[in-house]
Amino acid sequence: MSFTVTIEPSARQFSVPQGGNILAAGIQAGISLPYGCKDGACGSCRCKKISGTVVQGEHQARALSPEDAANGFILTCCASAHSDIVLESRQVLDVGMPAVKKMPVRLMSAEKKAPDVMLLKLQLPQTETFEFRAGQYIDFLLKDGQKRSYSIANDKPQVQAVDDANTSALRFIELHVRHMPGGLFTDHLFHALKDKEIFRIEGPLGGFFLRPSDKPMIFLASGTGFAPIKALIEQVMTSSDEALKHRPIALYWGARTLADLYLFDWAQQTSIAWPQLRFIPVLSEPKAQDAWQGRTGWVHKAVLEDHPNLSGHQVYACGAPVMVDAARKDFMEQAQLSGDEFFADAFLSLADTPKNDAQAPK
Ligand SMILES: Cc1cc2nc3c(=O)[nH]c(=O)nc-3n(C[C@H](O)[C@H](O)[C@H](O)COP(=O)(O)OP(=O)(O)OC[C@H]3O[C@@H](n4cnc5c(N)ncnc54)[C@H](O)[C@@H]3O)c2cc1C
Ligand code: FES
Structure with missing residues (x-):
């Protein structure tokens, strides 16, 4: 059994299985729902429930306070659907989002730009397209199901010629990573990174991108x-x-x-x-x-x-x-x-x- 989630005022709709995660179903359907951490911690996915039954999962009080919850707000990243639902989110666009994919990437270069900041260039597979909106992020898929998120620092994949005649080119994305001492992934990047290391990533993710407007x-x-x-x-x-x-x-x-x-x-x-x-x-x-x-x-x-x-x-x-x-x-x-x-x-x-x-x- 599945339910319909309607987002107002854009009137965009998607289905979610009974008890299924609302945000995950929206991302799957290519709806531009706002979100960040997907973990109940940042509050980016907070929106008003107009009608329907949801069960709100574990989250931080800073992302959704008890008062907000009492006033009908929910966090879609950790809420499950138990009826048809109508939500209000003015940040949702009426156009689709780029497809989320998993793919291998190869380290092209790693350059220290500050004592604790590394600029990484990651080569994308030549056989696969990777489209994203400027501002979105990728997840590195690590061992034991762990993930680490990093924002893409270019507006589109960059191209680097590999020979003087320009007969072939590599496409890459740029990341800026700050070392967090004791951190699983950034300790590896700063102390044990290998030349041409291969990583597995998933993306593009996130709802951080420009919205149409004429405002400064x-x-x-x-x-x-x-x-x-x-x-x-x-x-x-x-x-x-x-x-x-x-x-x-x-x-x-x-x-x-x-x-x-x-x-x-x-x-x-x-x-x-x-x-x-x-x-x-x-x-x-x-x-x-x-x-x-x-x-x-x-x-x-x-x-x-x-x-x-x-x-x-x-x-x-x-x-x-x-x-x-x-x-x-x-x-x-x-x-x-x-x-x-x-x-x-x-x-x-x-x-x-x-x-x-x-x-x-x-
Ligand atoms: C949407 C998004 C985008 C992001 N983009 C970027 C980006 O562009 N650049 C960037 O630099 N970062 C970015 N981050 C942060 C990044 O995802 C990582 O969280 C960060 O790099 C730390 O990863 P790590 O594996 O090195 O550390 P972790 O292993 O996650 O540990 C983080 C810190 O917490 C400590 N720690 C570990 N476990 C615990 C615990 N249980 N309790 C208390 N402390 C603990 C560690 O010692 C360490 O100092 C982004 C995060 C999000 C959610
Ligand atoms: S609280 Fe961060 S995306 Fe939901």
Whole structure:
């Protein structure tokens, strides 16, 4: 037996088996439901249930508070369907999403851009297509069913010629990975990576991508949260859509020290070449040797200082969960940003899983 899930106001519909996971069924059907961690931790998939019966699974209180749940909100990533359901999500588009695939990729290069940030280039299979929306991420499929997620830092697969005559080319994607000491996957990347190592990935995943609008955009990144933001910037710059090309963008990129803004020159040069992109770097703990003359403090606070009223903006935020949570809350409470105009991927790790949230409703 299966049920129908209807998303308003786009009226997009998909089926879900009785007791089946709502988000998984939506992704399978190519519906652009918003989501991030798929683990009840980030709150990106939170939406209002208009009607129907769902059972809400284990999640963190920061993703869905008891008050939100009492007001009819659900997390689709950990909710199962037990009748036909109508949900409200204004972030859903009426166009399909690229197919999610599993495939092998080969390490092309690994370059340290900061003491704890690695820029990886991964070669895609020549026999298979891999399409994605700028801003989406991939999962590395590890042993024992474990997965680790990383945002793609290009707007489309990049091409590199393999001979001078340009007779053949390799297609690759770029990732920016920060080392988390003691972390299963990043310890391997930083200490035991092999030349031309083969990985298995799944993707593209996630609902972090540009939505059509004529509003000016705030791009907000902390640390390697810059990866999908770089992809969005590339998308705007190479777009054939004149309206998109002319939307003003304010890029706020926060980190502790100057070295942590590992593609500072890229961001600065791009903002010079692309006048409607304003680049505002923000350091929270600049070192004396940085001789920093720019903005300091928390990056999302810099946005609020410059934009006390965000009601006419769209915000795309990515990086540390604490930054994303604070930005969502403060922008909505203090600067009148509509919750429907805040798009985010919070870089959650094992340390943020529901097991580690003492307040999580079960
Ligand atoms: C949608 C999404 C996109 C992401 N994109 C990026 C990206 O582009 N770049 C990037 O750098 N990261 C990104 N991340 C984060 C990334 O997926 C990993 O979580 C991160 O790299 C850590 O992986 P790891 O295997 O090295 O560490 P893990 O093994 O997951 O451990 C993480 C940290 O927690 C500690 N730890 C492990 N287990 C526990 C526990 N039970 N309790 C408390 N602490 C514990 C470890 O010592 C380590 O410091 C993204 C995450 C998401 C959800
Ligand atoms: S809480 Fe559902 S995707 Fe993160």
